[in-house]
Structures are given as structure tokens and as C-alpha cells.
Amino acid sequence: MNPLEQLVSSFQDLVGQVPEFIQPVIVMLAGAIPFIEGEVASLIGVVGGLNPIVTGIAAAAGNYICVLLVVFLTSRTRTAVVNHRTAHTVADGEARGVPESAADAAHQEGTPAKPESKGHKRFKKWLVRFGVPGASLLGPLAIPTQFMSAMLVAGGTPRAWVLLWQAVAIVLWTTIATVSAWLALHLVVPV
Incomplete structure (x- = not known):
């Protein structure tokens, strides 16, 4: 048995010690972590x-649930900031007796531009x-x-559009990764 086969076998033994109904939950939780996804x-x-x-369904579901939470939190934050x-701006304009459009212009001019990263x-x-989509x-x-x-949401893209295309991307990339891992495991490391 080569070292790679031994590593895979040891990892499968470790996973086998976890109850079967918990294993997909662990995969789902791992899918919710950024950079693991x-x-x-x-x-x-x-x-x-x-x-x-x-595995693919659990990983994609964990990733999408996390994205869903991020989108809703970001959307609510953006709405609150825009409303504030x-x-x-309107309150500043009314206090100075300046029409609303002039107050908007004054607010825009008075705010120094922050350089983009x-x-x-x-x-x-x-x-x-x-x-x-791209x-x-x-x-x-x-x-x-x-x-x-x-x-995307903070930049003003509609929530539904972001959620739709993130779902497509998550399903696509998770499917590619799952199929690739399964093929590699069965063709390269016969387990």
C-alpha cells in the first residue's frame, strides 16, 4: 500500500468513527466556511x-446557506446606510434652508474621495x-x-439576481469538484 492509499484509508477509518447521519452535516458545515466552500x-x-x-448536495447546501445569510445581512446593511x-442629507439641507437637490450636491462635494483599493x-x-453571471x-x-x-449586493446589485447566480456557481463548482474527487479516488487511488 503506497503512502497516499494509506492516508486515504486512515482518513476513511477516522470518518467511519462518526455516526453516519452526522457525516453530511459535517460536510455541510465545512461548506459554509469561506475558502473551503x-x-x-x-x-x-x-x-x-x-x-x-x-456529499455534493451537503457541501453545496452549506455553502449556499452561508451565502444566503451574507446576502441578506449585506442587503439590510446597505439599505440602512442608504436610508441614513x-x-x-435631507435633514442637513432643511436645517440650512437649502433645497434637497442642493443639499445632495453639497454632501457629495463635502465628502473627500477615498482612493479605491x-x-x-x-x-x-x-x-x-x-x-x-460572469x-x-x-x-x-x-x-x-x-x-x-x-x-455584489453592497454595490447595488439586486438580491435575487445575486442569489440566483451564486446558486448556479455553487452547484457548478461543487459538482466539478465532487466528480473530480470521485474520479481521482477511483482511478488514481483505487480504494
Whole structure:
């Protein structure tokens, strides 16, 4: 038995000590962690000896539930900030006796421009070039889906559009990772 086969066998023995109904829950929890997400969580489950279909579904579900929470929290935060700015600007204009549109202009001019970070510039470039579908599908190659969805919603993209395309991306990448892990495990390391 080569070292890789021994490592896989030892890991499967370790996973076998966990009750069967808890194993997919562990994969789902792993899928909710940024940088691990559905892709790595499905690899863990497949190498651990779980059914690849159950593993893929659990990993994708964990990742999507986390994205769903991030999108709703970011959306509520964005709404609160926008409402606060609007109320603050209107109140400032009324206090000075300035019409609302002039108060908006004064608020915009009075706020010093903060320089954009390199990452934010790169994100905007991707978003302009590929749109929300492209950013969602290609985003996992660069940053976690949780971060991508938060940036999209914070930038003003509708929640439903972000959730739809993040779901497509999560299912696609988790399926690719699950099938690849299963094929590698059966073709490279015959277990």
C-alpha cells in the first residue's frame, strides 16, 4: 500500500468513527466556511468515503446557506446606510434652508474621495466585463462566494439576481469538484 492509499484509508477509518447521519452535516458545515466552500467540503466528504451525491448536495447546501445569510445581512446593511445618508442629507439641507437637490450636491462635494483599493478596482473591472453571471461563475477562482456576494449586493446589485447566480456557481463548482474527487479516488487511488 503506497503512502497516499494509506492516508486515504486512515482518513476513511477516522470518518467511519462518526455516526453516519452526522457525516453530511459535517460536510455541510465545512461548506459554509469561506475558502473551503462547497468545493473543498465535497473533496473532504468523497475522500472520507461518503456517497458522492450526498456529499455534493451537503457541501453545496452549506455553502449556499452561508451565502444566503451574507446576502441578506449585506442587503439590510446597505439599505440602512442608504436610508441614513438620505435622511442625513435631507435633514442637513432643511436645517440650512437649502433645497434637497442642493443639499445632495453639497454632501457629495463635502465628502473627500477615498482612493479605491486594488482589489476593488479589479472587482469593478470583472463586473463591467462579465456582469453578475460572469462575476459569480468566475469569482470562486479568485475569492470566496461569500465575499463575492457581499460585494455584489453592497454595490447595488439586486438580491435575487445575486442569489440566483451564486446558486448556479455553487452547484457548478461543487459538482466539478465532487466528480473530480470521485474520479481521482477511483482511478488514481483505487480504494
